[in-house]
Amino acid sequence: MIKKLLPILLAVVGLGAGVGGGLMLRPAPEVVSIDPCGDTGTAETGDAHVIATADAHGEDGHGEGAPAASAYEYVKLNNQFVIPDLEGGRVISMIVLSLSLEAKTGSRENIYAREPKLRDAFLQVLFDHANTGGFKGAFTDSSTMNSLRQALLEVAQKILGPEINDVLVIDIVRQDIG
Template sequence: MLKKILPILLALIGLGAGIGGGIVLRPDQEIVVIDPCGDVPAHDTHEAEVLEEGDDDASSEFEYVKLNNQFVVPDLDDGRVAAMVVLSLSLEAKTGAREAIYAREPKLRDAFLQVLFDHANTGGFKGAFTDSGTMNTLRTALTEIAQKTIGNQINDVLVIDIVRQDVK
């Protein structure tokens, strides 16, 4: 009988100790936000402020709007998918433009995908696709289409993440 009760008793004691330890060692809610990149914590999950040296008003001019989903672009070779490219984009926009951007996000995503497909079809994601010249060409094309779609509220398009996975 003791052999059956002992494992249950030990499990309950371990569970109680684990819960008690979790409660005692719980961090303060103010210090829970950890940014491994060392970026300045944002007031909003989609926004970060950047201050340039000697310019205290730089943060009031622009806000950064992260587009909700990644972009997946096939890289074709002789009509077959040779690789998949995944990108995360953010927009540098005039302060207060966030709602207008999110309201037109489907149209903006469609325009961005067309630019990304054109870039892939001209070989932009082959070879050294992260070369600064290639990336500047892509950023310029994305910025132009964003300004055409949203208006002059867009200052720049930022490529936050880019990954290429070859398909075998």
């Protein structure tokens, strides 16, 4: 009996040690900051990509009488969006998008708490965009993408309020079905 349980027990212990070691040794995400001059710097702190926007009154954003710099964090939505593109009732292509939100620093938990409602609203905007032909032809044209981003931003701000500054399309792929 012990001879049969020993390999299983060793496998479970080894698996647990491997997962624990992997979690402990993973690198911290990079934080990228950009000053008004366009210089970038990186630091390994925090859990979000942060852009600090400095005011024009001083290099560090704290010039005389200047307001403190405002900071945004980028919150990547957990799963991709998959949108069918229909023509004559048939699926002619599938569009896969990854989205991130540019939000005021500290908004991450609120965004993730409201993510199901946000995803539902984003899907409705994406389906409407597909139904009006937004993913046909040159679907990555800047005017087409800007109108899509604007529609997504309006919905995000309706759900989450003014803490959302922008919606970013991180990845977009169209797979035509032949």
